[in-house]
Amino acid sequence: MSKQRTGVLYGVGVGPGDPQLLTLKAVQVLEQVEVVFAASSPKNGYSLALNTAEKYIPDTTRIVKLPFPMTKDAQVLKQAWQENAALLREVLEQGQDAAFITIGDPLTYSTYGYLMETLVQQGCSAEVVTVPGVTAYHAAAAKLNRPLVESEESLVVVSGVGEPEEIRRLSAFSNNIVIMKAYRQFDQIVETVESLPIPCTMSAVSEIGLPGERVSQDAADLKGEKVPYLTLCIVKRQKDQEE
Numbered sequence: 001m002s003k004q005r006t007g008v009l010y011g012v013g014v015g016p017g018d019p020q021l022l023t024l025k026a027v028q029v030l031e032q033v034e035v036v037f038a039a040s041s042p043k044n045g046y047s048l049a050l051n052t053a054e055k056y057i058p059d060t061t062r063i064v065k066l067p068f069p070m071t072k073d074a075q076v077l078k079q080a081w082q083e084n085a086a087l088l089r090e091v092l093e094q095g096q097d098a099a100f101i102t103i104g105d106p107l108t109y110s111t112y113g114y115l116m117e118t119l120v121q122q123g124c125s126a127e128v129v130t131v132p133g134v135t136a137y138h139a140a141a142a143k144l145n146r147p148l149v150e151s152e153e154s155l156v157v158v159s160g161v162g163e164p165e166e167i168r169r170l171s172a173f174s175n176n177i178v179i180m181k182a183y184r185q186f187d188q189i190v191e192t193v194e195s196l197p198i199p200c201t202m203s204a205v206s207e208i209g210l211p212g213e214r215v216s217q218d219a220a221d222l223k224g225e226k227v228p229y230l231t232l233c234i235v236k237r238q239k240d241q242e243e
């Protein structure tokens with residue numbers, strides 16, 4: 001008896017929220033797979049990735065929401081990855097192709113990496129194909145009509161959930177800093193950038209491509225406000241200081 005074929009896992013980036021920012025390749029994969037898995041909130045089942053990609057998924061395709069808790073508790077996270085990876089593995093081992101959709105790019109601050117790792121730990125040997133997506137910071141730079149990097153410049157991408165003082169250290173050697181997940185310590189991040197010895201501009205963009213989209217050329221305008229989870233900042237050192 002021949003061994004059943006294992007399905008292919010596609011990790012698909014669906015862009016930051018505007019359904020027009022999916023790539024042709026992402027749409028093609030969503031049209032062809034048998035099952036679409038989407039990370040969702042364990043509280044209310046909401047999935048931004050699914051909302052973004054929904055119109056490209058045929059009615060006949062099975063959709064499975066995978067609850068991923070927003071917590072730092074390593075044990076809780078590990079358990080969620082293991083349970084969700086097991087659901088994916090089951091489908092792949094039945095010979096079905098599946099897509100795991102993520103917001104932005106799947107390899108940039110995404111649960112997809114942990115999921116792939118867990119699948120390997122669980123002994124899953126399925127072929128994995130990653131389809132890159134437009135990152136939120138590329139969409140933000142486009143909204144601002146501002147280059148991210150030019151000429152000999154450098155760019156670092158950091159998580160705003162870390163220590164805000166880290167931004168001071170990074171600003172000493174990078175011309176541009178993208179701060180993802182800026183929501184949690186927004187005011188401290190703005191204050192850190194304001195206190196840098198090198199003058200910088202700092203813009204903030206929230207909910208790009210979504211009904212609540214907000215673009216602030218000067219992030220300081222939002223100080224004191226509760227900014228949404230989908231907020232990122234772009235810090236740029238002033239050019240004349242570098243020459």
Ligand SMILES: C[S@@+](CC[C@H](N)C(=O)[O-])C[C@H]1O[C@@H](n2cnc3c(N)ncnc32)[C@H](O)[C@@H]1O
Pocket residue numbers: 016017102103104105106107108109110134135136137179180181182183205206207208209210229230231232
């Ligand atoms: C878990 S990360 C996901 C990043 C995503 N994989 C990417 O490639 O852009 C979540 C963070 O991405 C940023 N983000 C994602 N979508 C966004 C949007 N539509 N508008 C603004 N920021 C967004 C925010 O900084 C948010 O806190």
